[in-house]
Amino acid sequence: MEHPIKYHLTKKEKHTGARLGKLETPHGTFETPMFMPVGTQATVKAMSPEELKKIGSGVILSNTYHLWLRPGSDLIEEAGGLHKFMNWDQGILTDSGGFQVFSLADSREITEEGVHFRSHLDGSKLFLTPEKSVQIQNELGADIIMSFDECPPFDESYDYMKKSIERTTRWAERGLEAHNNWDKQGLFGIVQGGGYKDLRLQHARDLTSMDFSGYSIGGLSVGETHEEMYEVLDYLTPELPEDKTRYLMGVGTPAALIESVIRGVDIFDCVLPTRIARNGAAMTSQGRVVIKNAKFARDWSPLDPKCDCDTCQNYSKGYLRHLIKTNEILGMRLLSIHNLRFLIRLMEQVREAIREDNLLEFKEAFFEEYGYNEPNARTF
RNA sequence: GGAGGGAUAGCGAAGUGGCCAAACGCAACGGACUGUAAAUCCGUCCUCUUUCGAGUUCGAAGGUUCAAAUCCUUCUCCCUCCA
Numbered sequence: 001m002e003h004p005i006k007y008h009l010t011k012k013e014k015h016t017g018a019r020l021g022k023l024e025t026p027h028g029t030f031e032t033p034m035f036m037p038v039g040t041q042a043t044v045k046a047m048s049p050e051e052l053k054k055i056g057s058g059v060i061l062s063n064t065y066h067l068w069l070r071p072g073s074d075l076i077e078e079a080g081g082l083h084k085f086m087n088w089d090q091g092i093l094t095d096s097g098g099f100q101v102f103s104l105a106d107s108r109e110i111t112e113e114g115v116h117f118r119s120h121l122d123g124s125k126l127f128l129t130p131e132k133s134v135q136i137q138n139e140l141g142a143d144i145i146m147s148f149d150e151c152p153p154f155d156e157s158y159d160y161m162k163k164s165i166e167r168t169t170r171w172a173e174r175g176l177e178a179h180n181n182w183d184k185q186g187l188f189g190i191v192q193g194g195g196y197k198d199l200r201l202q203h204a205r206d207l208t209s210m211d212f213s214g215y216s217i218g219g220l221s222v223g224e225t226h227e228e229m230y231e232v233l234d235y236l237t238p239e240l241p242e243d244k245t246r247y248l249m250g251v252g253t254p255a256a257l258i259e260s261v262i263r264g265v266d267i268f269d270c271v272l273p274t275r276i277a278r279n280g281a282a283m284t285s286q287g288r289v290v291i292k293n294a295k296f297a298r299d300w301s302p303l304d305p306k307c308d309c310d311t312c313q314n315y316s317k318g319y320l321r322h323l324i325k326t327n328e329i330l331g332m333r334l335l336s337i338h339n340l341r342f343l344i345r346l347m348e349q350v351r352e353a354i355r356e357d358n359l360l361e362f363k364e365a366f367f368e369e370y371g372y373n374e375p376n377a378r379t380f
Numbered sequence: 381g382g383a384g385g386g387a388u389a390g391c392g393a394a395g396u397g398g399c400c401a402a403a404c405g406c407a408a409c410g411g412a413c414u415g416u417a418a419a420u421c422c423g424u425c426c427u428c429u430u431u432c433g434a435g436u437u438c439g440a441a442g443g444u445u446c447a448a449a450u451c452c453u454u455c456u457c458c459c460u461c462c463a
Contacts, residue, residue, distance in 0.1 A: 066417090149415095252414050272413070
């Protein structure tokens with residue numbers, strides 16, 4: 001089968017094997033490694049598409065579950081598809097809703113057929129199946145759509161995890177079967193298995209035996225330590241096909257991005273940069289800056305002197321702190337612009353380092369300034 | 381001039397004899413946030429102490445009581461209405 005989503009491996013970094021490549025989609029070709037901003041409800045919160053484009057965003061992620069509930073995938077189809085609906089002419093990836101089943105955990109029932117759970121909006125009973133998820137995603141029309149998976153906690157029991165990945169495999173087959181828009185939409189499979197090596201490898205083999213357009217690594221960054229996550233990547237990525245995109249879902253700390261690229265991952269998404277922006281924190285070349293802290297009240301220097309984003313070019317920490325403290329919309333917008341630009345630029349730098357075969361040196365220099373020895377491994 | 385109401389922690393506001401260092405909200409301060417139920421959530425917030433705890437508070441002064449933010453007396457200030 002001819003996939004509408006193609007991955008072209010440009011080169012591998014000499015010392016780490018990190019991959020430089022191109023992700024080809026019906027809405028453009030994008031260099032990888034790449035970070036994808038999250039726009040759950042057909043909008044990257046606080047950002048306009050024009051601003052996203054300006055900071056170099058290529059593919060953005062949106063969500064099946066949320067758009068299914070509101071405004072409805074039929075409405076978006078009527079609008080001409082998600083790209084047209086939200087005025088985004090670059091790539092779009094939609095998540096399957098699998099993660100929502102996991103995060104809305106208090107009221108779900110997982111069966112072989114699908115998942116019964118309740119709407120977070122009005123409590124109404126919902127039923128999502130692999131076929132339904134694909135159908136909704138076909139209507140939304142994203143370039144990359146995701147297979148409907150179960151995303152169990154990292155420390156779920158072995159027995160449960162084994163049953164879960166086997167069911168997710170069956171769901172993956174059903175999703176492949178149901179997908180009817182192969183001309184314009186690629187479908188990715190999602191590898192689960194928690195921290196169990198044999199299950200991860202088994203699931204990877206099961207999914208790669210099917211013809212997906214790319215492969216995702218799910219079930220990580222759900223509370224485990226970075227070390228546990230890196231260990232999974234160490235043995236998992238070699239099992240994934242060289243000629244397809246590897247997508248690590250939900251990862252977005254600068255450290256994890258760099259370490260994961262070193263372990264062979266191509267693309268990432270994460271709500272972290274936009275969420276912490278709205279909550280008054282920034283990722284900068286000098287480490288994390290909690291802009292709402294009192295110490296920045298009279299700091300007239302830019303958020304990150306090494307950043308080229310509009311926020312850092314034009315506004316001071318003191319002003320940003322004021323905006324955040326007064327709950328002004330502009331504060332959230334300016335910090336979102338910065339944080340996204342920071343990660344997108346970080347990926348640009350990583351690509352350059354792969355090109356130059358000096359990724360490890362880049363990593364050392366980055367952490368020298370950013371601070372690697374955080375008290376908590378999960379701190380970004 | 382007369383009648384009435386009120387003064388509680390940074391602000392607003394409960395509390396009207398013991399369970400009050402004093403609810404709650406806001407502000408302030410700190411923390412968390414990883415395929416977004418998030419412009420959300422958590423903690424601190426009289427002083428000292430890491431904790432236990434100790435010490436000073438409820439306009440001011442005096443009093444009643446085993447015990448007072450709560451009752452009594454006087455004073456100060458504020459508000460409303462009538463002249």
